[in-house]
Amino acid sequence: MSAAVYYGPRDIRVENVVKPTLEESTDAVVRVTHTAVCGSDLWFYRGKTDRDIPSRVGHEPMGIVEEVGDDVQSVDVGDRVFAPFKISCGMCEFCRRGLHTSCVNGDGWGDDNGGAQGEVIRCRHADGTLVRVPDAYANDDSALRSILPLTDVMGTGHHAAVSAGVSAGSTCVVVGDGAVGLCGVLAARRLGAARIVAVGHHPDRLSLASEFGATDTVSARGQEAIETVQEMTGGGAEHVLECVGATSAMETAVEVCRPGGTVGYVGVPHGLDDGLDLFSFFGDNITLQGGVAPVRAYADELLADVLQGTLDPAPVFTKTVDLDSISEGYQAMDERDAIKVLVEI
Template sequence: MKATVYYAPGDVRVENVPDPTIQQPTDAIVRITHACVCGSDLWFYRGEEEWQPGWRTGHEWMGIVEEVGSDVRTLKKGDRVLAPFAFSDGSCEFCHKGIQTSCVHGGFWEGSTNDGGQAQAIRSPLADGTLVVIPKAVENDDDLLTAILPLTDVMSTGHHAAISAGVRTGSTVAVIGDGAVGLCGVLAAKRLGAERIIILGRHESRLEIARRVGATDVVSSRGEEAIAAVQEMTQGGAESVLECVGSESAMATAIGIARPGGAIGYVGVPHGSGHSFNLGRLFMNNITLRGGAAPARTYIPELLTDTVAGKLDASAVLDLTVDLDSVPRGYAAMDSREAIKVMVRP
């Protein structure tokens, strides 16, 4: 089969690799129908993470079950499924607490030891605890499947930011970042009833999407200028801040615009040479800092229900579609900001 393989910064290739096979009785083999290139994939693509030649790529995918192991009980051949960006057994202490990204037997797609989703097929470990079946009533609705795809990561991650930041009906929310996660954060805040949603970003085409999906205000400045702007327009800061970038400067902005007694939900994957932040402002103003890797497996069922019902649609973040052979072009388009998020249709 074909799969995308990392070789060096700026160099990902689509190659023939061995077909996946059942290795454990809890495995499933899934033929991939939809996948994505993620903003976090750009960190190894740009050489900002330690990756080795030969590692598989892609952690956002959906597909059709082709084969299941002897211990799989909730899935069968022919089921259309979506996968959170981390696999989990569904039975350990942390899975029961709803933080499957900390599963003691789980892990993450792509990298040194696991298959990647930017491929024709994939072996899914711990299939019962990981994969979510898509209702048969919508399994052939291409537009709806496109709307479901972001639940594998970015929509669940934006929702995690909103939940972590305590977004509630009538609240004022600030979203840092106009990438796919930030735009999904706007959607999540609106879904949870926020009255005012301020997005901080610099790319007009993305900010226009943000306005379309729920942003009420835009701040296009950065650093201290952005902090001053939000502080002035909110008369003291936002009650809930969604940090959707992962850089030190983004966290500094988040802390600077949070209202005393408010909360920051941080979901941007940390990157860069190091991180420090203003602990003193958090302390003196009783600002809560909460977040991390989104437990997408916990959130997918409710978000899937709303998506199928037409109440939630994150498909606007998918602004470029490529076939599997063109995945390298998809990486380049996202790296140069010609695309927000690339959908792959093997």
């Protein structure tokens, strides 16, 4: 089978690799039809984080079940499914608490499992991981495009909003205009926020944020952005979504958070080698809550909203490529020519 393989900074190749097969009675083998390039993939693509060379990549799969182990009960051969970016058993202490990303039996989509930017994956713990798409939507291209972000960015944006405590009538600030930040805007609107301020640097992305429900947008940087948001909100918001992970984004988030408020952080930490200064949090009694998003915990409720037409994150995909052209997708995201790249296989 073919799969995307990382060979070093800005070097993604499509190669023939060994096709994964069933190994355990709880496994499923899925033929991937759709996947994506994630903003977090850019860290290793740019050489900012370590990764084995060579290694298969990708973590946002959707496809058709080809085989199931004898003990798999929730899906069957021929079902359309999607999977979160982390494998989880669904039964351990942490899965039962909704912290599927802390599953004691958890796994990722690396080499042994095929790499999600490839033609086939092996899903360990299929019952705890895979989410079945109803048959009525299994071949609906428009619906599938809207469902695919539930594998990561939509669930992650939702986790930021939930962690920040967004509720009906609240005012919130979303820091970051990437796919996760834009999905954070969608999530805040879904949770009933009355005012949503989106902070970013790209006019086209902030325009999409407005379409997604942002009532205000701020394109300034640094201290100017902080002062603009504070003026807009009368001293800051009680609910702030940090959707970048960089030091500057976290500093902005805490400065625009009202005393006693909460910062919900989901950006993959980057550039925090010198440590995070907690004094601003301490001095204003600001809560910091969040982390890696347990996407599986949110998948069913978000899927229901997508299928009934009240939630549509599909516009975050601004470029589509096939597997053979996936390196072009990485390049487009690296150069900020695409918000998020959909890969059709």
